[in-house]
Amino acid sequence: MLGVLLVGCGPSELEYRPNVLHAASLTRESADRDPAEIAEQAAALTENWFGSLDQPRWPSGLAEEVRMESVLRCAGPVGRLADKVERGVFRKHCVTCHGLSGDGLGPVSMLLEPYPRDFRRGTFKFKSSPVGKKPSREDLHRTLVEGIPGTAMPSFRALEESEEFAQDIEDLVEYVQFLAMRGEVERRAIRLNLQEGIPLKTSEPRMQEILSEVVGKWNSAPSDALSEPEPPAWFTTAPSDEYRHLEWIQKGKSHFESELTACVKCHGKTGSGDGASQDYDEWTKDWTILAGIDPKHPTEWKEMKPYGALRPVLSKPRNFHWGSFHGGKSPKEIFKRIVLGIEGTPMPPVARAENSNPGLTDQELWELVYYVMHLEDRT
Numbered sequence: 001m002l003g004v005l006l007v008g009c010g011p012s013e014l015e016y017r018p019n020v021l022h023a024a025s026l027t028r029e030s031a032d033r034d035p036a037e038i039a040e041q042a043a044a045l046t047e048n049w050f051g052s053l054d055q056p057r058w059p060s061g062l063a064e065e066v067r068m069e070s071v072l073r074c075a076g077p078v079g080r081l082a083d084k085v086e087r088g089v090f091r092k093h094c095v096t097c098h099g100l101s102g103d104g105l106g107p108v109s110m111l112l113e114p115y116p117r118d119f120r121r122g123t124f125k126f127k128s129s130p131v132g133k134k135p136s137r138e139d140l141h142r143t144l145v146e147g148i149p150g151t152a153m154p155s156f157r158a159l160e161e162s163e164e165f166a167q168d169i170e171d172l173v174e175y176v177q178f179l180a181m182r183g184e185v186e187r188r189a190i191r192l193n194l195q196e197g198i199p200l201k202t203s204e205p206r207m208q209e210i211l212s213e214v215v216g217k218w219n220s221a222p223s224d225a226l227s228e229p230e231p232p233a234w235f236t237t238a239p240s241d242e243y244r245h246l247e248w249i250q251k252g253k254s255h256f257e258s259e260l261t262a263c264v265k266c267h268g269k270t271g272s273g274d275g276a277s278q279d280y281d282e283w284t285k286d287w288t289i290l291a292g293i294d295p296k297h298p299t300e301w302k303e304m305k306p307y308g309a310l311r312p313v314l315s316k317p318r319n320f321h322w323g324s325f326h327g328g329k330s331p332k333e334i335f336k337r338i339v340l341g342i343e344g345t346p347m348p349p350v351a352r353a354e355n356s357n358p359g360l361t362d363q364e365l366w367e368l369v370y371y372v373m374h375l376e377d378r379t
């Protein structure tokens with residue numbers, strides 16, 4: 001099902017894996033449409049703009065939103081170019097999990113939880129921008145350097161710290177964006193065909209619009225970012241006495257348990273991640289619930305297995321007693337997760353008291369952060 005991965009074995013003629021799962025989730029009701037055929041056509045169309053796995057290129061007529069020299073270094077087989085410049089950086093470090101196409105279907109993917117990310121949806125979790133907006137370069141850079149603790153995603157700090165490979169992280173940040181843009185355009189091509197009935201052969205003018213739209217969203221990412229939150233002085237100075245500490249915990253707890261924030265609904269009364277609400281992430285809903293498939297019923301979802309679907313796994317709310325924060329454990333990062341939510345997952349942004357809207361003030365948000373951080377079991 002996963003295809004053969006030919007890393008470093010002789011001349012490579014590897015191709016992007018067409019997004020058959022997306023096509024299949026849209027053709028369930030129409031027996032006369034072959035999802036593989038539509039996905040292949042969409043992949044061919046996408047190749048016209050973004051090139052192939054070994055020879056990526058930037059769509060002509062568009063301002064360059066990623067540095068193509070970085071993309072070229074990350075793409076292709078592992079090795080060196082004539083001028084000794086490294087290439088194949090993504091294949092060297094990332095494909096075992098994320099797959100050559102960035103579809104999250106690398107050879108070990110099915111063994112991991114959460115699954116490695118499928119970049120083709122263009123959705124990212126740990127960022128400074130609000131839901132619906134792209135991560136900034138700094139956000140992706142942070143993820144690569146720090147990794148995602150509590151998941152299989154490793155830290156690549158060693159690259160940045162080495163003299164020889166110092167450039168790799170910057171290059172990978174560009175390549176992740178490139179794969180995400182390419183994957184989103186491919187998905188949109190599939191939808192154009194299946195939902196608007198436009199044959200892919202004649203879709204050029206609409207696809208040009210879609211292309212500018214997808215790429216343009218990345219372009220506007222940084223300006224939407226939340227300005228770096230600074231914890232108030234009382235937060236960073238150790239509580240002068242036990243009484244003060246308990247006071248903050250008590251306040252944070254009351255926000256956590258309030259109906260306004262609904263944290264308890266998912267994270268449970270004690271913050272162990274055992275609330276009543278159980279749900280899937282958007283990558284899973286995409287080919288299950290949205291396609292009319294019940295992810296809880298193996299007979300239903302297994303129908304999609306031949307197209308590359310992995311077993312649906314619930315998106316688990318964090319258990320705060322473990323003290324593991326996937327987006328980083330500094331107060332600033334936790335503040336961002338609570339204020340912005342975690343895109344692609346059930347975790348919503350908190351209601352903030354702004355323009356007379358009911359919600360938490362910044363002071364109350366920091367109390368909440370303080371509480372969540374202090375739930376870690378310290379034995």
Ligand code: HEC
Nearest residue numbers: 093094097114115116117124125126143148151152153172
């Ligand atoms: C051993 C497996 C593994 C390897 C190797 C790996 N990743 Fe990941 N990566 C993951 C997993 C698992 C996730 C999903 C974590 C989650 O959803 O919380 C992930 C998520 C990501 C994300 C999404 C972050 C976000 O904010 O949503 C990016 C970007 C990423 N990886 C880039 C890379 C790059 C680039 C490489 C190679 C330099 C790489 N990864 C190597 C397992 C891996």
Ligand code: HEC
Nearest residue numbers: 261262263266315316317318325326327337345346347350
């Ligand atoms: C509808 C369900 C839901 C609600 C409501 C909810 N969360 Fe979450 N929360 C989640 C899920 C699911 C995750 C794990 C997401 C992931 O990493 O894939 C999560 C993760 C987190 C994290 C971990 C961030 C990290 O970096 O690991 C924090 C902190 C958090 N939630 C705090 C809160 C707080 C505080 C509230 C109330 C204001 C809240 N959540 C409300 C579902 C929810």
